[in-house]
Amino acid sequence: MLFLYFIFLLSPPGNVKARDVPNDAGGKIEVTWKLSPDDSLLDFYIIFRQTQTEAGWSTPETLMIVKRGLSKITDTDCKDGVKYRYIVRAVKGEEWVDSSPSNIAISSAQWFHKKRASALILLIIIVGLLLFFIQKARKGEELFIRKITGLDAIDEAVGRSTEMGKPLLFTLGLGTIADIPTIAGLSILKRVSKKAAEYETDLIVPCFDPVVYVAAQETVKEGYMEAGRPDLYKEGNVFFLSYDQFGYAAGVDGIMVREKPGAIFLQGYFYAESLILAETGNSIGAIQISGTTAVTQLPFFIAATDYTLIGEEMYAASAYLTKDPLFLATIKGEDWVKILLIAVIVLGIALETIAYFLKIPLLHFLKQFFTII
Amino acid sequence: MKKEVPLIITFISGFLLIVALFIPHEPFGSLQERFNDWYIIVSGFTLILGVDSLLLYHWRKIKTKDKDAPYSIILIITFITVLLWGIYSGVKHGNPFAPASTFLRYFYTYMFVPLQATMFALLAFFIASAAYRAFRARGLNATLLLVSAGLVMLGRVPKGEIVVPFFIAITLILIAIIFVLEAVARVSLYERLLYFALALISLIAIIPLSILLREYLPALADWIMNVPQLGAKRGLFIGIWLGAIAMAIRIILGIERTYLK
Numbered sequence: 312m313l314f315l316y317f318i319f320l321l322s323p324p325g326n327v328k329a330r331d332v333p334n335d336a337g338g339k340i341e342v343t344w345k346l347s348p349d350d351s352l353l354d355f356y357i358i359f360r361q362t363q364t365e366a367g368w369s370t371p372e373t374l375m376i377v378k379r380g381l382s383k384i385t386d387t388d389c390k391d392g393v394k395y396r397y398i399v400r401a402v403k404g405e406e407w408v409d410s411s412p413s414n415i416a417i418s419s420a421q422w423f424h425k426k427r428a429s430a431l432i433l434l435i436i437i438v439g440l441l442l443f444f445i446q447k448a449r450k451g452e453e454l455f456i457r458k459i460t461g462l463d464a465i466d467e468a469v470g471r472s473t474e475m476g477k478p479l480l481f482t483l484g485l486g487t488i489a490d491i492p493t494i495a496g497l498s499i500l501k502r503v504s505k506k507a508a509e510y511e512t513d514l515i516v517p518c519f520d521p522v523v524y525v526a527a528q529e530t531v532k533e534g535y536m537e538a539g540r541p542d543l544y545k546e547g548n549v550f551f552l553s554y555d556q557f558g559y560a561a562g563v564d565g566i567m568v569r570e571k572p573g574a575i576f577l578q579g580y581f582y583a584e585s586l587i588l589a590e591t592g593n594s595i596g597a598i599q600i601s602g603t604t605a606v607t608q609l610p611f612f613i614a615a616t617d618y619t620l621i622g623e624e625m626y627a628a629s630a631y632l633t634k635d636p637l638f639l640a641t642i643k644g645e646d647w648v649k650i651l652l653i654a655v656i657v658l659g660i661a662l663e664t665i666a667y668f669l670k671i672p673l674l675h676f677l678k679q680f681f682t683i684i
Numbered sequence: 685m686k687k688e689v690p691l692i693i694t695f696i697s698g699f700l701l702i703v704a705l706f707i708p709h710e711p712f713g714s715l716q717e718r719f720n721d722w723y724i725i726v727s728g729f730t731l732i733l734g735v736d737s738l739l740l741y742h743w744r745k746i747k748t749k750d751k752d753a754p755y756s757i758i759l760i761i762t763f764i765t766v767l768l769w770g771i772y773s774g775v776k777h778g779n780p781f782a783p784a785s786t787f788l789r790y791f792y793t794y795m796f797v798p799l800q801a802t803m804f805a806l807l808a809f810f811i812a813s814a815a816y817r818a819f820r821a822r823g824l825n826a827t828l829l830l831v832s833a834g835l836v837m838l839g840r841v842p843k844g845e846i847v848v849p850f851f852i853a854i855t856l857i858l859i860a861i862i863f864v865l866e867a868v869a870r871v872s873l874y875e876r877l878l879y880f881a882l883a884l885i886s887l888i889a890i891i892p893l894s895i896l897l898r899e900y901l902p903a904l905a906d907w908i909m910n911v912p913q914l915g916a917k918r919g920l921f922i923g924i925w926l927g928a929i930a931m932a933i934r935i936i937l938g939i940e941r942t943y944l945k
Contacts, residue, residue, distance in 0.1 A: 334708055335708050335713070336708045336709060336710050336713030336714065337709070337710070420708060420709040420710060420713070421708050421709060422707055422708075422709045423706060423707065423708075424705070424706050424707070424708050427705065427706050430705075430706075431706050434702070434929075437926070437929055438929075438933060441929075441930060441933050442933075445937075445939075487723075487727070489723060491928045491931050491932065494931065494935065494940070494942060495931065497942045498940070498942040501942060518734075520727070521727060521730035521731045521733055521734030522726070522727050522730045524730075524733070524734055524737060525730055525733060530942060547740070547741050547744050550737045550738060550740075550741040551733070551734030551735070551737040551738050552738065553738075554731070554734070555800070556800075557799070557800045557803035557804055558799075558800075558803075560803055561799075561803050565755075569752055583804065583807060584803075586807060586810045586811060586814055587803065587806055587807060587810055589814075590810040590813060590814060604924045604927075604928070606917055606920055606921065606924070609920075610818070611811075611814060613818070614814040614815070614817055614818035615810075615814045615817070621920070622920050622923050622924040622927065623923040623924055623926065623927030625927070626924075626927030626928065626930065626931045627927065629934075629940060629942065635939075637934075637939045638934065638939065638940070641930040641931075641933065641934055641939070642930065644930065645926045645927060645929075645930045648926055649922070649923070649926060652922060652926075
């Protein structure tokens with residue numbers, strides 16, 4: 312009797328819908344369905360796929376098995392232009408019941424990611440502003456950049472280290488060459504190496520990433536050449552240390568304790584090892600200048616080092632140190648984008664507040680424009 | 685040409701990757717993935733350069749009889765041992781990290797993982813010493829940091845609201861004592877009365893503040909984290925990403941060339 316009870320009452324999943332996944336490179340169809348009313352009693356669902364051929368619909372092939380409670384899958388094995396339809400089977404022990412076939416779906420690739428339209432417009436505005444100020448700088452307009460204490464302290468740190476007769480230590484963190492903070496760190500390294508050459512002080516650069524090691528070696532060599540002292544450059548002072556996070560931290564800590572550098576530069580992208588390095592540097596009494604864009608590590612650097620380049624200050628380093636008008640122009644453009652963003656944020660707050668109190672859905676347009684999912 | 689060719693490659697790669705963000709259609713859709721694969725291949729080769737640099741660095745130290753040469757000898761011996769052990773286990777088990785591999789058991793599980801954990805554990809002590817320096821109430825900013833950090837910590841720990849009345853009582857009694865000492869040290873009657881009044885207010889505030897914080901501490905901690913903290917963090921993020929875009933444009937246009945030299 313109980314067996315018959317299940318046979319007659321097992322309800323099928325309903326409303327099976329298939330659609331091409333939007334904004335993708337094709338080959339994907341999203342299938343959704345309404346859960347069977349007996350979902351809590353089921354073991355699982357089996358999703359079948361049928362392909363349309365000249366002879367009609369093919370025999371259903373098993374696409375995947377999903378646990379109960381799930382009502383959405385993505386078929387990632389579709390051929391663009393081929394017609395597909397789907398059937399969802401609800402299974403409980405030996406019993407099962409099929410849904411009606413879904414609508415016909417055809418996967419295709421898109422040439423524009425519609426949900427990124429707002430990002431594209433913003434990018435065009437930002438790039439346009441930056442190019443406008445670069446053009447202005449090319450015409451010879453003078454640009455101002457505010458004082459950045461951390462960068463001003465570089466010369467002081469190198470000088471102090473030289474007076475103490477101690478080497479300098481520079482670490483570029485755990486970032487790869489594909490990370491922008493590492494490239495910003497390299498421009499600071501160039502300045503430090505130039506100063507080190509001028510003051511005839513040793514510069515030690517232990518590297519985490521082998522590609523960064525090669526770039527650091529070239530940067531330091533260039534710095535010594537610019538200072539007119541290529542003879543002082545020691546190839547062995549820029550070296551690869553380890554590709555393991557804590558192995559690297561242990562290695563740099565060891566160098567700090569043994570070599571006792573007078574100044575330590577922590578410039579790049581850091582993770583949990585940031586405080587281990589900064590506190591060891593602090594314990595040996597070195598003057599420390601840190602800089603990172605890793606927001607979670609910034610408090611550690613602020614607490615443990617003497618000067619910290621906070622986030623974007625690091626990116627401004629090359630502009631600040633070279634005072635090149637083209638570099639400064641991009642900083643100026645960045646500031647204008649900030650003003651624009653502040654205006655948009657204020658406008659957004661006002662519109663959302665009015666929309667909330669006056670219940671006007673139309674006023675949510677700015678929020679909807681910036682919502683990228 | 686030595687500089688022009690890399691600059692052209694950088695421009696084309698950078699431009700293509702930006703375009704690929706907005707065009708899901710092939711060949712653009714998988715461009716980033718493909719570029720990442722190429723990067724992994726190139727970095728694999730540079731690892732050989734890295735190992736060469738590491739061994740050469742330590743070999744030089746041994747050769748010049750540097751004071752740290754013993755460490756270099758240990759490093760080179762360890763390097764060769766681990767390399768050979770890994771190759772042997774890889775050949776024997778098909779993978780050096782196979783469950784039956786001695787390399788996995790003795791080197792990775794019993795040596796490498798505990799050594800990593802040891803370094804990571806040091807963080808606890810370093811956080812304590814850094815927090816001590818950061819939380820010293822030397823000025824208004826440091827005091828605000830100390831108070832908000834104390835509230836967040838108490839608000840986030842289990843049973844923090846039970847501890848908070850004691851915390852408030854001790855803090856306010858200490859503040860009252862400071863005011864009383866200030867009052868005793870003053871000559872002017874007006875100033876004395878003012879400091880005594882402040883001490884009295886501190887003592888009276890103990891009970892209402894304790895009741896309020898006991899009730900609303902978790903909500904207050906969440907508010908600090910979700911409003912002022914998150915607001916400041918978002919400001920930082922906006923600055924960082926704008927800086928990154930500006931830097932990326934400098935690199936693509938060939939203005940920033942540090943990576944080339």
